[in-house]
Amino acid sequence: MPWWNMPIRALQFNIEDPYGFYGEMIDADKLVRLAKKVKANMITVFARDAWGRVFYEDSRIYPRHPNSRLDVKELVEKARREGIRVVIMVAHTANRYIYRLHPSWAQRSREGEVIVLEHYPKAERIIDPHWPQICPNSPALDNFFVPEVEEALRITNADGVLLDSFRYMPDPQKACFCNYCREEFRREYGMDLPFRDTIESEAFRQAWEWRYKVVQRSIAKLREAAKKVKSDVFFFYNSHPAGWAGRGNIAALKTRDYLDAVFAEASEADIRGPGLLTIITKLSRAIMGDGKPVIVSRNLFYALRTVQSATRHTVRQGVWEIVASGGNPMATIFSSQYVEDPRALDYLASVYEELEKLEEYLVDTTPIRYIGVIFDPETYDKYYWSRPEHYVGEVEGFAMMAFDRNIPWEFVTTPDIVNVDHIARYPVIIAPGMSVVGDDEEEALREYVARGGVLVASHELGIMRTDYTYRHSLALEDVLGVHYEGLLWFGYSFIHLGEPGEETYEEFWKGLPRALIFGDPSAVFVRERAEPRLGELVRARPTTARVLAWSRLGRSAYGYEYTLGRSAPAPDSVLNLAGITLSRYGEGYSIYYAVRLGAHYTRLGYPDYADILLRPLYKVAGRPPVLVKGPETLQLEAYRQGDRILIHIVNHTYNQRILSAPTGPSKQALPAFDPVYRVHPIKEVIPVGPVRVLIDRRLAGDVGNLTVYNARTGDKLRTSINRDYIEILVPEIDDYALIVVEPRE
Numbered sequence: 001m002p003w004w005n006m007p008i009r010a011l012q013f014n015i016e017d018p019y020g021f022y023g024e025m026i027d028a029d030k031l032v033r034l035a036k037k038v039k040a041n042m043i044t045v046f047a048r049d050a051w052g053r054v055f056y057e058d059s060r061i062y063p064r065h066p067n068s069r070l071d072v073k074e075l076v077e078k079a080r081r082e083g084i085r086v087v088i089m090v091a092h093t094a095n096r097y098i099y100r101l102h103p104s105w106a107q108r109s110r111e112g113e114v115i116v117l118e119h120y121p122k123a124e125r126i127i128d129p130h131w132p133q134i135c136p137n138s139p140a141l142d143n144f145f146v147p148e149v150e151e152a153l154r155i156t157n158a159d160g161v162l163l164d165s166f167r168y169m170p171d172p173q174k175a176c177f178c179n180y181c182r183e184e185f186r187r188e189y190g191m192d193l194p195f196r197d198t199i200e201s202e203a204f205r206q207a208w209e210w211r212y213k214v215v216q217r218s219i220a221k222l223r224e225a226a227k228k229v230k231s232d233v234f235f236f237y238n239s240h241p242a243g244w245a246g247r248g249n250i251a252a253l254k255t256r257d258y259l260d261a262v263f264a265e266a267s268e269a270d271i272r273g274p275g276l277l278t279i280i281t282k283l284s285r286a287i288m289g290d291g292k293p294v295i296v297s298r299n300l301f302y303a304l305r306t307v308q309s310a311t312r313h314t315v316r317q318g319v320w321e322i323v324a325s326g327g328n329p330m331a332t333i334f335s336s337q338y339v340e341d342p343r344a345l346d347y348l349a350s351v352y353e354e355l356e357k358l359e360e361y362l363v364d365t366t367p368i369r370y371i372g373v374i375f376d377p378e379t380y381d382k383y384y385w386s387r388p389e390h391y392v393g394e395v396e397g398f399a400m401m402a403f404d405r406n407i408p409w410e411f412v413t414t415p416d417i418v419n420v421d422h423i424a425r426y427p428v429i430i431a432p433g434m435s436v437v438g439d440d441e442e443e444a445l446r447e448y449v450a451r452g453g454v455l456v457a458s459h460e461l462g463i464m465r466t467d468y469t470y471r472h473s474l475a476l477e478d479v480l481g482v483h484y485e486g487l488l489w490f491g492y493s494f495i496h497l498g499e500p501g502e503e504t505y506e507e508f509w510k511g512l513p514r515a516l517i518f519g520d521p522s523a524v525f526v527r528e529r530a531e532p533r534l535g536e537l538v539r540a541r542p543t544t545a546r547v548l549a550w551s552r553l554g555r556s557a558y559g560y561e562y563t564l565g566r567s568a569p570a571p572d573s574v575l576n577l578a579g580i581t582l583s584r585y586g587e588g589y590s591i592y593y594a595v596r597l598g599a600h601y602t603r604l605g606y607p608d609y610a611d612i613l614l615r616p617l618y619k620v621a622g623r624p625p626v627l628v629k630g631p632e633t634l635q636l637e638a639y640r641q642g643d644r645i646l647i648h649i650v651n652h653t654y655n656q657r658i659l660s661a662p663t664g665p666s667k668q669a670l671p672a673f674d675p676v677y678r679v680h681p682i683k684e685v686i687p688v689g690p691v692r693v694l695i696d697r698r699l700a701g702d703v704g705n706l707t708v709y710n711a712r713t714g715d716k717l718r719t720s721i722n723r724d725y726i727e728i729l730v731p732e733i734d735d736y737a738l739i740v741v742e743p744r745e
Contacts, residue, residue, distance in 0.1 A: 003085065004160070004234045004261060004293055007362045009352045010087075010330035011040040012297065013338070018051055018130060020067025022335040028075035034338075035084050038345055039352035043079060044162060044330065047072055047088035047152040050117070050131045052097020056155050061148055062097060072156045080159075087160035087234065090152050091145040091222055093117075093167050094131040098140055105138035107168070107176035110195050115174060117165060136168055136218040137180040145218075146225045153229045160234030161226045162263060163219065169247055170211040170381075172197045185210060199385055205468070208381065215251045216258075223258045236261040236295070239287070241280040242268045245388055250377045253287045253413060261293045263330065269318060270303045270310075271679050273659060274652040275403050277318060278635065279396060281327035283375055286411035296327040300337065300344035302681055307336045313682040313735065315347040317650065320736040323355060324637040324648035326367065354712065358738060361646055361711055368638040368645070368699070370624045371409040372426035373399050378414055378436040378466050390533050390599070394433035394458065397598025401610040406628040406636040418444045420451070428621050430456040432598045437462030437475040449479050450586030454621040456613070458593040459538055460487065474540075480592045481545025481583030484538065491530025492519030493537040494552035494571040495579035495595060495612070508548055508615050515552055515571040516608055518595045525664030529558045529565055534603070537577075538594040545581035548616060550574050551594055565666075582616055589620040623724075625699055629692035634733070645700060647693055647739035649730070655684035689732030693739055694725040700741060707745075711738040 013031055015023055035043050048054045053065035056072045076086045094117040099106050107115040117131035134140045149161060169175055177193055185193045185207065194203040219237060226233050237255065239248035241264050252262050264284040269276050277296060284294040298318035302310040315331070322329045331348050338345075375395055384391040402409035412429070416422045418440045423429050429448060431437075434457070437445075442462060449455050455476070462475020463484065474484040494515045498505035519535025522528050537551055552574045559567030581592045593612075601609040626638040628649060635650040658680035697703050708717045708728055717739065718729045730737060 002232070002234070002260070005291075007355070007359045008042050008293065008295060008328035008330070009040050009355055010042040010044055010295060010328065011035055011038060011348075012044040012330050012332040013335070014332065015046060015055070015065075015068055015070065015335045016049060017336075020065060022339050023065065023068035023070070025339060026335055027069040028071060028078050031070070031075055032078045032082055032084065034345070035079065036082060038331070038349040039356050040084065040331075042085045042087060042160075042330075043075070044087040044089065045070070045072060045075065047090045047156060047158070048148060050092065050094040050096065050165075052095050054152070056152065058155060059151060061144060061151055072152075072158065076156050076158050085159040085234075086156075087162050088152055088156060088158040089162045089164040090149050091163055092165035093133045093136065094165055095134050095140075095144070096130055096132060098134050098144055099129070099132040102138070102140070104179065105134055105140045106178065107133040107135045108178040110172075110177040115176060117167065133167060133176075135176050135178050135180055136214055137176070137184045138178065141218055141221065146221060149222050149225045150229050153226055153233060157230070158233070160236070163222065163237045164263070165238060166215075166219070167244065168211060168215050168218070169244060170208045171245055171247065174244075175207075175211060197386070199382070199468075208385070212251060212254050216255050219255045220258050234260055236263055238263045238265050239284060240265045241283055242266065242276065246380070246392065249283065249287055250381060252284070253377055253415070256288055256292070259288070259292070261295060262288050264294055264296045264327070266297045267299065269298070270314070270681065271659065274321065274633075274635070275400055277321040278325040278403060279399055281322055281325035282399075282411045285326055286375060286413045286416075289416070294327045295330050296322045297330050297332050298322060300331050300333040300348060303679060306334045307340050309337065309341045309344040310347070311681045311683060312347040313654070313685050315344050316351045316735055317652065317682055317685065319348070319351045319355065320650045321635065323362065324635060324650050324736075326365075326637070358711055361641065361644075361738060361740065365639040365641045365646060367410050368408050368625055368640055369410060369426045370407060371402050371428045371430060372412040372423060373402070373409060373430045373432065374414070374417065374434055375411050376414045376434045376436060378438070379434050382466070382468065383435040383464055391433055391435075393602040394596055394598035397601035397609075398430050398432045398456075398613070400605070401598075401601050401613055403635065404605075404632045405610055405614065406630070406632070406634060407624045408626055408636070408638050414441065417441045420444050420447050423448050424451060424453060426453070428454045428456060428617060431458070431461055433459040433596060434462065435460045436464045436466055438466040442475045446476055446479055449588035449590055452587035454588055454617065455479065455590045456617065457590065458597050459536070459595065460484075461592075476590070477543070479583065479585045479590050480581065481543055481590070482540040482578055482581055482592060483543050485541055486539045488537040488539060490519070490535050490537060490554065491528070491557055492517065492535045492554040492569055493595065494518065494554065496550045496552040496571070496574045497612070498549065504548055508619075509612070512608055512611060516612065517568055517571070518600055519568065520600075520603060521566040521663070523664050525566075525666050531603075534596060534599055536596060540578040540581070540592065540594045542578040542581060545578065545583035545592070547578045547580070548582055549580040549612070551577040551579040580612065580616070582620065591616050591620070625696040627694040629694065630688060634688060634691065643701065643743050645695060645741040647695075647741070649691070649693075649733055649737045649739065651685055651688055651733050651735050653686040653688050654682050655686055656680060685735045687732050687734045689730060691730040691733055693728040693730060695728070695741060697721065697724065697726050700726055702743065705744050706741055707743075708739065708741050711740045712736065
């Protein structure tokens, strides 16, 4: 087994400024002592920084960093004696040294401006950038990047290679139009790189896919170079799942055969609520496929303030969330914070020390599966290429419903959908707003339902095939029991759940309102009053499905009450169109939503949206195999490990965490009452308890011969057994608990 398949507790230490302000204060001895102090078993450092300086001796390619005492070769030798692995960051495409030598090798926009990794204000001209992006189609790949990987690995003998910030994007605003790209595209396709952005152009489509091929070829070449020098080197890539329009996810998926792992950089975690680390961890695991590790960052600084320590609980809860979600944490610190405000290192040490003691529970585990949420790169890139957030919002919403209700869930990705045995591991498969469905995927999902699975689908399922042609129907209409008659492009719509006393309402929706609203005011509020695409309603004519709720229009395009123009309209006519349906097909079922259910939960988190998913789902799929009876602020993650059942519970019950967003301007805008941007960190974790954990007794084998304990505290836990579940009573959970259920010796 490769060493990277064991639990990783990583420390990423970055020396990253043009002048090396703190470089003379950092050397190999200090980094090894630091890694030992925080209980890290892996250190990640630059072998070459973005200014083109190396942190090792005798380079024939780059100058030595003049102000740094760090020698990575020495670091590797000293760390290895302490049982600590060292990973070097190389070949990132930001390189000022190459740019100054060869400006023509830089990635260029179609206007000829240098594409940069640094953040310039929008109106500022780019002149002599610090972090210019170098094009992999230029001679730099063969003359610098490949030799750099070989040289750095040969001289330092590092244990791993991380392609950090290896960026070459297909999005037009970030795509390269340099002379090398134009020549290569013309050579391969016999046409010019298209300057017009339209998915209806074959050249545009080919150029989009071609840019991924450039990344794929480059990573393959860099991997070959690394493995040639050291066959057992750990080779992985920074996909930055929630950044760069998410394109790094697609790049990682297309190159996963060349990667030993993926690094999911999570710099957005401080401005997002709980769940982001879980989403990107599970998404990266699905992208990599079974068995490959995922390493996820938790910054030791707060937000973009790299000189300021994150709070204690921000660090600890980030690590616990990563681990519970099946990832390996990598804590990132910069040299300025290390010198000026190193408090977060003590917080990291406290959680890594606990994590080290729990290692035996983190290897060879398999998720206990209930819901598989499809993340479809084809829909992402082909249907929502210019506005991927519309698709991601739908996917995130379904994932967050499961996250908030403590239901076991994972992601599955398109290449694995065609393997029916793979998706059949999940009693429930959700296809959120999956507008692009290939013929092979359609047949696999049909067989999945016929064999007894439950398929949940929303909005325009499969209206387009992977070759860009339209079905003019939904995919799987025979399975869904509805017929597609187009789309109603309203800002607001409603789902009519029925009247109290009606059979369907009493069976499924009792206690919910008669009509549930879909749509919300625009957050930009420049040309549209309602958020674009949010309130869309599919014209779904029921054929064989049972209609659980009908579609309903609004009385007007927007509301006249309260804030005229921003408020929602009241509901109007009930249509003879299905809003929610339930259909039997073969041994299984399908549930269909004609609205963007997931996107509404992502945006508003309103509990009714989760209820209209879970109530019919539980009736046909049964209750989840593991449940936590406690507040929604608890996160449940469940695994099998041989005869053991492992239940991770992360407590996200926080005091005064604040995330505020602006509502957008309008014609009547006045000076703001208070600042529109407020982001407050985790300051305190509020203990929760008692908490009941329910485990399907069929999972546990001989229920009369079990021992149950909290591995973190060693406390044995009381259990009771009923017809369906083993019930475990956890008196109190502070920030995290790991419940172990195993046969008594």
